Amino acid sequence: DAGVTQSPTHLIKTRGQHVTLRCSPISGHKSVSWYQQVLGQGPQFIFQYYEKEERGRGNFPDRFSARQFPNYSSELNVNALLLGDSALYLCASSFEGVNTEAFFGQGTRLTVV
């Protein structure tokens, strides 16, 4: 079975540009979460979507947005990129529930120059 897939794997953008990152969850998983991992830090929660509805949002500015499609894939959008947005963006899929395992993709490495 395919795991969580993310695209692209690497991306270089210029300050002020917009970026879209994509995630396909494991088949059968309806929950998708996004995390930002800055170099040397643990991942920080950005969004969770379940059944195409936003269930939670972390402490990120409105430049960050996301959506989930009917096939449960998801996009993370970031507008007006800043140098500080450079990070590894991780997508995780899971069944709903506090005890369930979150399966992570390999991430998208975004570099803003």
Added chain:
Amino acid sequence: GNSVTQMEGPVTLSEEAFLTINCTYTATGYPSLFWYVQYPGEGLQLLLKATKADDKGSNKGFEATYRKETTSFHLEKGSVQVSDSAVYFCALNRRGGSNYKLTFGKGTLLTVNP
């Protein structure tokens, strides 16, 4: 709010040495606790988990026990291998409103030398 504090790294050990990585947490109620591992250039993989007090999670020779009285979930392995070199993250999962989210520690880099 919820938080996880784990041992600062890096940790450097010789093969077959004993490993402990400390992790303590702050959370309301009864979170689930996890250890994730990240190999170079890869995403996170779940190493083990525990969902209630006194549970012991184990996998690949690693163990951690959910200690509610000390709010800890320390990771241990009796004999590390070079292939265990990676970054280890302690995390908790706690429902907040209508969503579930993982709160991670900062990670501990482990290097095992032959």
